[in-house]
Amino acid sequence: MQFAKDSFFLALQERLAGLNPARTVMLDGATVPAIVVSENLPPSFMEPEPDTFYIEWGEADVVGRQAGRGALMSLDVVISYYTSGSIASMVDRGRVLAQLDNELLNICSPPATEKRNYAVSPSADLGTSVFWGQPSFKAQAGRAANGEDSNQSGRAERKAKLTMYFFSEATAS
Numbered sequence: 738m739q740f741a742k743d744s745f746f747l748a749l750q751e752r753l754a755g756l757n758p759a760r761t762v763m764l765d766g767a768t769v770p771a772i773v774v775s776e777n778l779p780p781s782f783m784e785p786e787p788d789t790f791y792i793e794w795g796e797a798d799v800v801g802r803q804a805g806r807g808a809l810m811s812l813d814v815v816i817s818y819y820t821s822g823s824i825a826s827m828v829d830r831g832r833v834l835a836q837l838d839n840e841l842l843n844i845c846s847p848p849a850t851e852k853r854n855y856a857v858s859p860s861a862d863l864g865t866s867v868f869w870g871q872p873s874f875k876a877q878a879g880r881a882a883n884g885e886d887s888n889q890s891g892r893a894e895r896k897a898k899l900t901m902y903f904f905s906e907a908t909a910s
Contacts, residue, residue: 738810741810741852742774744852744903745867746772773790773792788818788820789818792815793816794813814898814899814901815898818841820837834895837895849867851867852903866903867901873898874895875898
């Protein structure tokens with residue numbers, strides 16, 4: 738499963754770097770494209786950075802079996818992000834959130850990448866693909882039903898969900 742996770746993450750990271758090279762974040766003293774895997778952050782990691790995509794892995798299931806290819810697996814993925822806007826008054830939060838939504842849609846397309854082993858250098862092609870459905874966007878957080886801002890920080894947040902599919906590395910005997 739780790740090879741599928743790595744392949745998905747690195748494909749999206751590479752696509753974000755090509756789509757918007759200015760969308761970066763500083764992690765451990767290095768500037769990287771602003772997409773990170775939450776489980777890879779150190780336990781001391783504090784508050785998530787604005788304008789950064791955070792990947793969280795959810796439930797995994799066996800979808801089916803293919804002779805010689807291992808099990809077809811599904812993995813739920815949640816990608817969360819927020820913005821405080823690009824100006825001090827934060828009145829452009831909605832526009833910046835829409836830009837982040839659009840970037841996420843763009844980096845998720847095409848909805849596939851080859852599965853690679855990144856534990857070796859150079860990385861090795863594992864002969865199968867990782868593929869996923871389109872993101873499903875949850876309603877904007879931080880906004881009450883009456884339209885008042887219910888988030889004290891004033892930030893606009895989003896969580897997008899998708900399901901990723903891949904063949905397991907283990908083969909049935």
